[in-house]
Amino acid sequence: MSVHDDYRRRGIGRALLNALIEAADRWHGISRLELTVFTDNEAAIRLYRQAGFxxxxxxxxxxxxDGMLADAFAMAWLRT
Ligand SMILES: CC(C)(COP(=O)(O)OP(=O)(O)OC[C@H]1O[C@@H](n2cnc3c(N)ncnc32)[C@H](O)[C@@H]1OP(=O)(O)O)[C@@H](O)C(=O)NCCC(=O)NCCS
Known part of the structure; x- marks a missing residue:
């Protein structure tokens, strides 16, 4: 997911992610969501943790x- 540079830090990313989780959980019966995120992407990692990943x-x-191999975190959200 990505939010245009001019519209970041306004709650759009959180709203999009929460809508996705709600649709998966309440309408599709999905109990597990997975994602990968580069380990240095602090903004996205904070967003995902706040959402329960x-x-x-x-x-x-x-x-x-950009010519260098980069590490990523495997993150997951599980229905509780
Ligand atoms: C990650 C991204 C989608 C967040 O979207 P956003 O609309 O700016 O995020 P929100 O305003 O909803 O912020 C929600 C939370 O994310 C975290 N966050 C967002 N931007 C942050 C930043 N620059 N630094 C630190 N934390 C940040 C915060 O925890 C924030 O909560 P808070 O404002 O209460 O502190 C956006 O930064 C983006 O498009 N980044 C580039 C693309 C990308 O890296 N996508 C993820 C690929 S895995």
């Missing part, structure tokens, strides 16, 4: 980013 592990050298 937990870190399940580190994916070493997950993807090539």
């Amino acid at each position: 937990v870190t399940e592990g580190v994916l070493k050298s997950y993807a090539l980013r």
